Amino acid sequence: MAFQIPRGTQDILPGEVERWQYIENTARELCKTYQYKEIRTPIFEHTELFARGVGESTDIVQKEMYTFEDKKGRSITLRPEGTAAAVRAFVEKKLFANPQQPTKLYYIGPMFRYERPQTGRFRQFVQFGIEAMGSNDPAIDAEVISLAMALYEKLGLTKLKLIINSLGDAESRKAHRDALIAHFEPRIDEFCSDCQHRLKQNPLRILDCKKDRDHELMETAPSILDFLNEESKLYFEKVQQYLTSIGISYEVDPGLVRGLDYYNHTAFEIMSDAEGFGAITTLCGGGRYNGLAKDIGGPETPGIGFALSIERLLAALDAEGVKLPIDQHIDCYIVTMGDKAKDMSVSLLYNLRKAGLTVEKDYEDKKMKAQFKAADRLNARFVAVLGDDEIEKNIISVKNMETGTQEEVSIDELVSYLSK
Structure with a gap:
């Protein structure tokens, strides 16, 4: 079902x-x-x-x-x-x-x-x-x-x-209430059952009726402003x-x-x-x-x-066609190549998030090109590329997706680099 x-x-x-x-x-x-x-x-x-x-x-x-x-x-x-x-x-x-x-x-x-x-x-x-x-x-x-x-x-x-x-x-409303009853009562049978019920219970509510809003008595009903x-x-x-x-x-x-x-x-x-x-x-x-x-x-x-x-x-x-200024970007997407990089990305991700950055990575073993496409879909400001070779050198390649510039950063300094 x-x-x-x-x-x-x-x-x-x-x-x-x-x-x-x-x-x-x-x-x-x-x-x-x-x-x-x-x-x-x-x-x-x-x-x-x-x-x-x-x-x-x-x-x-x-x-x-x-x-x-x-x-x-x-x-x-x-x-x-x-x-x-x-x-x-x-x-x-x-x-x-x-x-x-x-x-x-x-x-x-x-x-x-x-x-x-x-x-x-x-x-x-x-x-x-x-x-x-x-x-x-x-x-x-x-x-x-x-x-x-x-x-x-x-x-x-x-x-x-x-x-x-x-x-x-209360005094003004009572005077207006009495005037409304006197106004509607002679022809109340022309109104819907709700209005008939409200006549004595709360005649002010008749004025709020959607069914009978075009009835001629609505136009001439006593105004509350005349009874204040x-x-x-x-x-x-x-x-x-x-x-x-x-x-x-x-x-x-x-x-x-x-x-x-x-x-x-x-x-x-x-x-x-x-x-x-x-x-x-x-x-x-x-x-x-x-x-x-x-x-x-x-x-x-x-x-x-x-x-x-x-x-x-x-x-x-x-x-009105108003677009709210909602930030749809993430700070960084981590692209990994190789098993060591994949393992290290878990702690990298954690440390970046702990620093207050919005970060994501691949969890589906996608190819590098597909990972970059995922970063685009998430509007990542930066993409950090980590491979087994980079781990050996303790560096990570960081690409600014807005300017296209790319530079190598120490893995230990990635958090401070992106935080800036």
Whole structure:
């Protein structure tokens, strides 16, 4: 029987995985400059965490989670996103008690959602995300957004569009919720079953429906911006002021609601304007979730974060034709001729690698010409040729593959010669 990879997953092979490593390393270095520390949470959690944290009315909880029972009958779910687990760890490990706040965390790891696979979207996908918990300062909102924008720009993307909105505080959201129910209820039977279910549970989610997005009531739906109280208005104005002060362009979109129940105040998405990127242009999404820690058993703690898919990021890089500056060379390839040379190459290889050099040799008893071809395929900067005669003289012939020059070096000095 020939086995095949499950639908919606992918093998990331050598030649491609280097792009992933470059992106992940860039993200880690950027987080270091912003003082975000890495957190690693379990791949699976108790299902109730996501039901309460992400929201019962979301597509993720209702349709997309990989959920199963363990041997003791407990409901377990493969994590569909990173925020709920990070906040659970924040609460459980009492990170809120640390004197230095906000607590600034980042994560990189696989997530799982059962949805229709398409370009840049998989059932197992990798998210990079950050969370800042413990501050109500709108400046941290601007910082979180700026980190996301900085990552895309560092990687070479230029066709970006930042969309922001305010979902307001609890008072503002209640007033908007009542207005949405009054707006949609008389004609709710014209909407899909999901929207009908959400009308009383979370009517804001109706605005995020993909099936009914062209319905005429969507165009005339009450805007959250008309229901913001004074405090929420001032907060949103401050976020915009800070974004402007650091030179980040944005558009305000009152229709931006995000797909998770825990958002309040600032919500944002970063989109790709690259031609040919596809119908779904969102690269990154995030926002505030001030009530989430309390919802999962912790103290009232403000928080904000974002998450982005590495797969979507790679698709955007391809759409813009961006080539990442990945070094595909090795430092040296050792060509051997004769049994003594073959035996000595083992220790040579070890010593060169111990010195931090990237080195390879032949393990298939290839002829000299074939070994040189292998060195070419590996983009070797130098080729060191070792034969039985060279061993007798304690020398090795080193060829610079870029210039074509060749010189003899003492075998004992090969490490220092190549290290220079």
